[in-house]
Amino acid sequence: MDTKMFCFQCEQTAGCAGCTGSAGVCGKTAATAQLQDALTGALCGLARAAMDGGADSDTDRLIIEGLFATLTNVSFDDRALEQLLARAEREKERLQPGCAGCAAPCGKVENYDLAALWGGPDEDVRSLKSLILFGLRGMAAYAHHARALGHSDEQVNTFFYRALYALGEDLTVPQLLPLALQLGEVNLRCMGLLDGANTGAYGAPVPTEVTMTVQPGPFIVISGHDLHDLKLLLEQTVGTGVSVYTHGEMLPAHAYPALHAYPQLKGHLGTAWQNQQREFADLPAPILFTTNCIMPPKSSYADRVFTTGVVSFAGAAHIGPERDFTPLIARAKQLGGYAQPHTFTGINGGSKLTTGFGRDAVLAHADEVLAAISRGDIRHIFLVGGCDGARPGRSYYTEFVQQTPPDTLVLTLACGKFRFNDLDLGQVAGLPRIMDMGQCNDAYSAIQVALALAEALGCGVNDLPLSMVLSWYEQKAVCILLTLLHLGVQNIRLGPTLPAFLSPGILQYLVKHYHIAPITTPQQDLQALLGR
Template identity: 65%
Template sequence: MDTKMFCFQCEQTAGCRGCTGNAGVCGKTADVADLQDKLTGALIGMARAAKGKRTENSDQLILEGLFTAVTNVNFYDKTVQELTDRVHGETARLGSAVQDYNMKHLWDAQEDIRSLKALLLFGIRGMAAYTYHAAVLGYRSEEVQSFFYRALIALGNDSLDRNDLLPLVMETGKVNLTCMELLDKANTETFGTPVPTEVSLTVEKGPFIVITGHELYDLKLLLEQTAGKGINIYTHGEMLPAHAYPELKKYPHLKGNFGTAWQNQQKEFADIPAPILYTTNCLMPVKDSYRDRVFTTEVVSYPEMVHIGGDKDFTPVIEKALELGGYESDQHFTGINGGHQVMTGFGHGTVLGVADKIIDGVKSGAIRHFFLVGGCDGARPGRNYYTDFVKQTPKDTLILTLACGKYRFNDLDLGTIDGLPRILDMGQCNDAYSAIRVAVALADAFGCGVNDLPLSMVLSWYEQKAVCILLTLLHLGIRDIRLGPTLPAFVSPNVLQYLVEQFGIKPITTPEEDLKAILGE
């Protein structure tokens, strides 16, 4: 590439082709983008050096390094360089000379090779995030961890052709299924099985802290450290499903949810009288109006922000909350559609607990169809499609949802079917395993394949975790997925044609046309 920067890993990439020049649409500078490429090249070099002699440190560095390069995680050149230096140090300790892979070879490769390698790279970046969360809770998988090394080595092998890479891309989906199952086990065994919970959107008067991201363990530690201090805790974005976990919801000062989807944070956090703690991705460039109250932890990093290190001492966040004092009176916020509360907690444990009721509903005709409408949210025009789609679904259909895309419609009151809310929030993107469990269980109950169920998947994507989830769905043989608001820029025409022929993947059109096609009307 002749430009200073090239990045096309997220849905909002410029012109649906790639971000070039001095900065990306996400706000990442060309310097940070270049450093992230160098970090990836260093990881490939370390993976080669570690062949047959992996260490716990090299395992951890792979998770941190891949996670750091996920969109909206790290905007700080200093911390990316420091991480790269740590990777180089580990490579040397493994007894090898530092020989980083030049990522220009990947970006300049033949179109289909670049496309398949991009799918592989972005898939393992997403999977690294899930693996990281499970590892924080002490859960690890040899199958998953060893695959990272194989994938990285393949990325650095310029002699591989399409026939070599395509099976590896599909294997990413298989391994990610193991990864998601591991994370589900880690979360439920640590925090309990989620239960349906109504979450208020009102922020009570007095000091409070907003916590965002996906790291539930950070929330637990924050709740412990703020207990009895007169500080309320509010979730934001992907942290919303935390309210459904028994070991988290038992804290009375976990009060509710603040704000809507991640891409609205620059407006919603303006002049907020409380600190915001970022635990994972979905950090946007910080505005001056709330710059003095942003804190980061884990792999999240931004210039000049206070970072909470591995000791997890949240004292600076707590002191800032007490200093700012919160609102002087209760503030009654609403969701995007005007609702004052939202529901969450319909994970596979809950939904399968009423499976007989759901099965009877299908047999009686009370439930005609299931829609899984989930995935990432973003700012690109066209995402209103998902709100309009859900609003237009017939009253005898159920909507399963997960990840931050649900903020487009999760405050809607669409009524119930036999006591079940028509919108069932299954959790974070981390909880995609729940949707898979439910789909497989229903197929077993009806003695058919998942593709034979009255179930349609209408997905939105933004970043790399959505990539590995999509690959998992394809590994399971699930067909006719509708994907939007645009198709990935890194998928070449030939690779797209393969996905269309093998799996029937299709872009979204309009809610009216797609519903008509799905329901055969």
């Protein structure tokens, strides 16, 4: 296998152009990157094999798991990727028996060679196909979480096949543009599916204050996004004396009534995913990674890392599909936790966080918000959310929020909020000025709030006193952006850098039709957005 790779799917890709050496900035090796490309190509071949029918729920699951495994910070384990690749090949053979050994291949089940995409001569085609592929990977994460709760959608499943098939076809820019926007439309449906699954299982989020003080005794830290894994862990820790603390994007779990009801769900520790190697170094507890948040563990805590689902790291203990957390609980008891209370703080020094302002909680105050807007008490609403990351320049989001005027609201979601969610900005019109709407998965809630406010005011979303200032890192941000474009949302500020996979031609199209702009400075952007 070659010792070099090509990957430009995340925001911190080398030189804002692409990781091309023996390892990516994220820590995956060239061999791992090539296996992920081979798996993606095999999923395209599987979509081709399914064009005559025969795909079933297991095929759907394989497509979704395979795409999810290629997301940034999910799987660093070559063996796990090889197993998924072998499953894809077996499934192709089931759908099209005998094709693999055919002496006169017709290309019916041929895998797609991603090298043809990365090295394609038309940069705009490459850009749009990359946008679609990365959007599919992000949407697969949402579909995966919904499936864990028994929820699936045939239109969403069918689109995965259609789009993967299209990636291997010789399509033009005019043919690819509507497919990218349709992905945004289908992703809205997929996010709605997940929203219904989460609220149906755990209730609608309720505004909840969460402590960042860890109490004495054994405990487990759970990171990622998967609420189903957390629920199973809580069930299995009942009566064990082991507490559970959330990390990163699991913070909003505290706001769901059915999860908050477990007394051993004690609080939250740490900030966003990119700080884990420092925050976990001396932690006297095991860490469970459930989704796309894992980094290559440092030796100081590698023996305390557990993974589950499609998350995998060579050498880390993996909890299988039966979700028996007995080894994890035993490790927590062995490590013992802290002897005295230990307080963590956010980036700005705060030790308490508030979450749970989902759409039901926000819209419960819709009349107050609308009245305050009409009176001029609330001048503007900013949605400042998205992914966090390690690249310099992300302090922009802290400074932006700090500089928002006192007569404005700040809605936020995803792990980008850890740049500022421990700030106390007071209240406006009787509401907290910072309102955490949840995970990146909860972008659906933010969209529904915007649509409801626009309907109540009798205007379009772009006519609202609302501005979106977004940070991106990985592929879930890509599918959310496509959803916003599908809805016709204009004037989005995006940073800290623009995606490397956006060609000048496609970027120009987005600027012309949607007025997307890169962030500049907090002062300049606030002046421009408030002057709209």
